Amino acid sequence: MTEREGKAGLSEAAGEMLGFHRPGGDTLVVRLSGGWNLRTALPSPGDVEKELSSGPGIRKVAFDTGALGGWDSGLLTFLLQVFEKCAAAGVAVEREALPPGVRRLLDLATAVPERKGARREADRVPFLPRVGEAAGRSWKSNRDTVTFIGDVAVAALRMVRGKAQYRRSDLLQIIQECGAQALPIVSLISLLVGLILAFVGAIQLKMFGAQIYVADLVGIAMVREMAAIMTGIIVAGRTGAAFAAKLGTMQVNEEIDALKTMGFSPTEFLVLPRMVALFLMMPLLCLYADLMGILGGMIVGVTMLDLGIMQYYLQTIHAVHLNNLWIGLFSSAVFGVLVALAGCLRGIQCGRSASAVGEATTSAVVTGIVSIIVATAVITVICNVLGI
């Protein structure tokens, strides 16, 4: 323990640390004694104020620090407040008796004047300006989104023509990360979704002795919609968030600025490989999820509904048509593009702080999932209109 803390550890009660006397004339002497330490109970500057107002004719405050022990910023804070109160009361302060270290630090604290206009007022912004600001932000965000989609479309065209700037190794690595490495979680979720669908269907269908149709229910639901949606949501939470975090961190570290200044297009270099990777991997993950979901339904059918494996398999083949498969695979490819766009857009838009990366990641997942649901609705309506 330092001398400062050691003395403060023996500190007296707050009341005994502060005393006053009037040696005569117009001077009030404030006696400071004992250890003045942040971690101990300190006297209030209000006591000095009371003393100032108790007797008439006080024009000067002086200090007696003969019995002062250890001190730290607790004493400095107290003194600054006393100085303020004295200034407000028009009383002069004599600092000479204060320890040299205290005087130096007080001088330092007041040496740099407050920068003009730096202080922020906690004024509440009126309603209409707030609405206006929100509308302005929303307009800018929408414009940025449209610009981003346009940039990506141009970059995709350049890629088709073989002119896009990107590293093939990056593309392969992203394909591995968002494809093969997602298989375990896709397996688990799809198997469980198949199980749940079969359970729910089995309870109803069993009442009519129609439990064999669990295979139809699970097969069509998984292949046409559920596998694509569930895979899309998994990928939004896993890969879309990773894209936003990665690009957001690159934004914070000025890596994206470095790309720009060296003539690389961040859209081609960073966004395009991610979008292509998800566009290619999502249908494969979806196909895999179809199989896992059907397997989950089969487990329930065989173990709980006394159906044979071949019986369940043949019923599934009979129920599920290629149209269902194509719709599911098409949807998943669309979801892949949407999730990649959402993740990359939020990452590129990210601010330059750690909390901004967190916000970008959250926003990427929310945007990705909302996009998936909206796209599902649109595709369903179109299929309905087309009669497929």
Next chain:
Amino acid sequence: MAFGSFVLQKDLNFTVNRGDIFIIMGGSGCGKSTLLRHLVGLQTPAKGEVRYGEVNFWEMDPGEREKFMRRFGISYQSGALWSSMTLAENVALPLEEYTDLDPAGIRENVSLKLALVGLKGFEEYYPSEISGGMKKRAALARAMALDPDILFFDEPSAGLDPISARMLDNLILELRDSLGATVVVVTHELASIFAIGNNSVFLDPDTKTMIAAGDPKKLRDECPDPKVRNFLTRGEAGASG
């Protein structure tokens, strides 16, 4: 000091006296920042001990060590301010957690600490809204929040303009002189080393050990090791490894 089987530094033995401004110096990659992490409790050394007075720091019970670490103030290389908090909140957090000050007392103390580093009026700013030099100063204000016995700095003046670097150096000197704090600084900024340091250790990445210790100015003028003189004269003493 080691990472797995890779030994970064060995046979380090030095003493920091109370009131010293102690410089840990050496070329890039010699282990300065790792040594600092061992000193402040962020990384266990592979072998050896760190003593604060009679206390064997790494032998302490983890809970006790955590309490002991409240006597340290640490200013990191990048500032490491919490980005979701304003400057005032950054400085106030340790005061709220570890003192019995009331909210008004905390507010006053935060204002004082920010005023000491020349940031009066910037209480409500977020770290992302201020410059690099201001971040370093705000980090120092946070490091001083609990009036620590020992202040540690990792590259305090790196990346600062000469005036800001000089101001920070003066502030470190003032804190040592006024509060009697002990200061440990990791740096290879020669101007800072000579302006503030009165004791030092020089780590060498080739021999993986300390090759000099003492007053940096004396080392510059009198050290028999050409590597040290070369470093401290920015190569003017003649190159040698």
